[in-house]
Amino acid sequence: MTNELQTISQTMLAALNDEMRSVLQANNTMPDTFHGMIHYHMGWVDESFQPVNVHPGKQIRPLLCLLTCQAAGGDWRQALPAAAAIEILHNFSLVHDDIEDASPTRRGRQTMWQIWGIEQAINTGDAMFAFAHLAMNRLIERGVAAPIVVQALRRFDETCVRLTQGQHADMDFEKRIEVSVAEYMAMIEGKTAVLVSLSTELGARIAGANEDTVAHYTQFGLDLGLAFQVKDDILGIWGDESLTGKSAATDIITKKKTLPVLYGLEQSEALRQLYRQPAANDTFVREAIQILDACGARTFTQNRASAYSEGAVDHLQAAHPSGSAAVALQTLTEMLLQRNA
Amino acid sequence: MTNELQTISQTMLAALNDEMRSVLQANNTMPDTFHGMIHYHMGWVDESFQPVNVHPGKQIRPLLCLLTCQAAGGDWRQALPAAAAIEILHNFSLVHDDIEDASPTRRGRQTMWQIWGIEQAINTGDAMFAFAHLAMNRLIERGVAAPIVVQALRRFDETCVRLTQGQHADMDFEKRIEVSVAEYMAMIEGKTAVLVSLSTELGARIAGANEDTVAHYTQFGLDLGLAFQVKDDILGIWGDESLTGKSAATDIITKKKTLPVLYGLEQSEALRQLYRQPAANDTFVREAIQILDACGARTFTQNRASAYSEGAVDHLQAAHPSGSAAVALQTLTEMLLQRNA
Structure with missing residues (x-):
């Protein structure tokens, strides 16, 4: 991370952390079980509710929100409630996703439902x-005008509906044999990209940017989110094991329906035949990758990723970000788009 | 139901239904599965998404919201988004409660998770x-001032937190041996009364009532909700089978920890001893009721119900409701407080 981005993000993420702790009533006293379960999931306490320091994840979304607000001419501190809301929302969705996916661990710790049971975890x-x-509602205390708060809350909940539609589709796809490339793109847009898009949109709205500028920041976030997810699909098959930390071709072994695979299944009878068999051995993986390369699935996916990446860069430029936050935002964008892990 | 209340509530509930259908995108075309699951739970379609008419429940909360708005000097139509929001919120909580309680049926139909699985039901x-x-957010389209919308949304989400705290406690109590009367009262306040209280509070706020009046309507709803729940506890033990439709003493047979039982367990060693045994036969039920009567549990519970009932009536009077909606509101209140089924 360059120094500019590093400095500014340290300040912002410290303030974000304070904001989230305030909203979630983490006041350094022993929490009751209701609050303690939340604090555990946030990585602030262990399962006995004793303080711990767990790495909170990259917190890219709230950082994008705060940087966008500042780069769009606002004061990033005014956007802290929205950034906190987005990060808490994201964490909420992980709690329910972990139940829905029956995941026993997350970030090296037991998931909430593993410790306290499915019933209490749904409720928490x-x-x-x-x-x-409630985090969003604190925008009013930071002096954001009430009509903007109402509009921001509407966009927040419209995004929540999109998120649940994405999750619905994702779970549905696992039970289906055929999924089209178009359906898949709609799913990852809902499941991943709209929340990144909301982050930049709300940053711009809170800065009081005009609708044109807001639209560019919104599309910047959407393209960035899509590019990031499509690159994830590339890494899942062609990623460098030493960089990703996952075994190579992991998405082939698990037969995960990602973009290159779905494109390949649409294009290649050979892949359709192969995927009717169990993915039991190295031969399967080698053959699958050969077919994907041959039928143009890798090129297709890379072209998609490039198109979204260019879209993101173009829209960010068209939004005319200014000041040191603009530099940090551009650096962060480049980092996210050049990811190889 | 008296004619005044009957006429006004028919008009209001028809408009409420339209509002909810609009929010939940039920536009008389075949829904996709995502929307269809919601429409099924609302009682608008069957599990093949064909239109049906299922009785929607009493819809007391939205009716209280609309009547309060009108009686507090507002236009009830302005409160429709809040009334719809409260009813949709209530229905949402039933979806998750049914999973948490493993309930296979509700209102004579299969629960959502029974048909579509726990994973999709959590997400829906x-x-x-x-x-x-999003229903709440439509207040702005009805001309409610933005600062009032923001405040209403804050109260809405503070209430949601209370609801989840109540549900957390309720599930926790099932696993515990000792629960105090005070803990129980806090639980039913969160699980039941705060949503009734929110209904009347938001009606008054949207009407633009002053804070004193809002406070009386808020407390009216809270006392009404508590009175209703405590009476429910009385009916669960001493209710008339021919009126309640449940078998008498059902809460004794299931050893449910309701207010009279918890009071009895605090007061009577005999009841504590009895409750260590299985509730297997009629002798158990007869003995339990004898002890509850003897130790004053019935009187205690009836006194509590009376106190909340009087509180509700007093606060409603102190709020000075006006017009035909006031008459309807008073009639509805009397009906709810005189319940024997």
Whole structure:
């Protein structure tokens, strides 16, 4: 990370952390179980509710929100409630995703439902969803005009609906044999990209940017989110094991329906035949990758990623970001788009 | 139901239904699965998404919201988004409660998770939670001032947090041996009364009532909700089978920890001893009721119900409701407080 981005993001993420702790009532006293479960999931306490320091994840979304607000001519501190809301919302969705996917661990720790049971974990997730809204509501205390707060809340909940539609489709795809490239793109847009897009949109709205500028920042976030996800699909098959930390071709071994695979299944009878068999051995993986390369699935996916990347860069430029936050935002964007892990 | 209340509530509930259908995108065309699951739970379609008419429940909360708005000097139509939000929120909570309680049926139909699985039902509940917020957001389209919308949304989400705290406690109590009367009262306040209280509070706020009047309507709803729940506890033990439709003493047979039982367990060693045994036969039920009567549990519970009932009536009077909606509101209140089924 360059120094400019590093300095500014340290300040911003420290303030974000304070904001989230305030919303989620983490005041350094022993929490009751209701709050303690939330604090555990946020990585602030262990399962006995004793303080710990767990790495909170990259917090890219709130950082994008705060940087966008500042780069669009606003004061990033005014956007802290929205940034906190987006990060709490994201964490809420992980609680329910972990139940829905039956995931026993997350970031090296037991998931909430593993410790406290599915019933309580569903309910605590719901509480976090409500807290995310209460975080948003604090915009009014930061002097954001009430009509902008109402509009921001509308966009927040429209995005939540899109997120649940994306998750619905994702779970549905696992049970289906055929999924089209178009369906898949709609799914990852809902499941991943709209929340990145909301982050930049709200930053711009809170800065009081005009609708044209807001539209560019919104599309910047959307393209950035899509580019990031499509690159993830490339790394899942052609990624460098030493960089990604996952075994190579992991998405082939698990037969995951990602963009290159779905494109390949649309294009190649050979891949369709291969995928009717169990993915049991190295031969399967080698053959699958050969077919994907041969039928143009890798090129197709890379072209998509490039198109979204260019879209993101173009829209960010068209939004005319200014000041040191603009430099940091551009650096962050480049980092996210050049990811190889 | 008296004619005044009957006429006004028919008009209001028809408009409420239209509002909810609009928010939940039920436009008389075949829904996709995502929307269809929601429409099924609302009682608008069957599990093949064909239109049906299922009785929607009493819809007391939205009716209280609309009547309060009108009686507090507002136009009830302005409160329709809040009334719809509260009813959708209530329905969302039932989706997750049914999963948490492993309930296979509700209102004579299969629950959502029974048909579409726990994973999709959790997610669809989340979508309904988001839609409830989008319903609230439509207040702005009805001409409610933005600062009032922001405040109403804050109260909405603070109430959601209370609801999840109540549900957390309720599930926790099932696993515990000792629960105090005070803990129980806090639980039912969160699980039941705060949503009734929110209904009347938001009606008054949207009417533009002053803070004193809002406070009386808020407390009216809270006392009404508590009175209703405590009476429910009385009916669960001493209710008339021919009126309640449940078998008498059902809460004794299931050893449910309701207010009279918890009071009895605090007061009577005999009841504590009895409750260590299985509730297997009629002798158990007869003995339990004898002890509850003897130790004053019935009187205690009836006194509590009376106190909340009087509180509700007093606060409603102190709020000075006016017009035909006031008459309807008073009639509805009397009906709810005189319940024997």
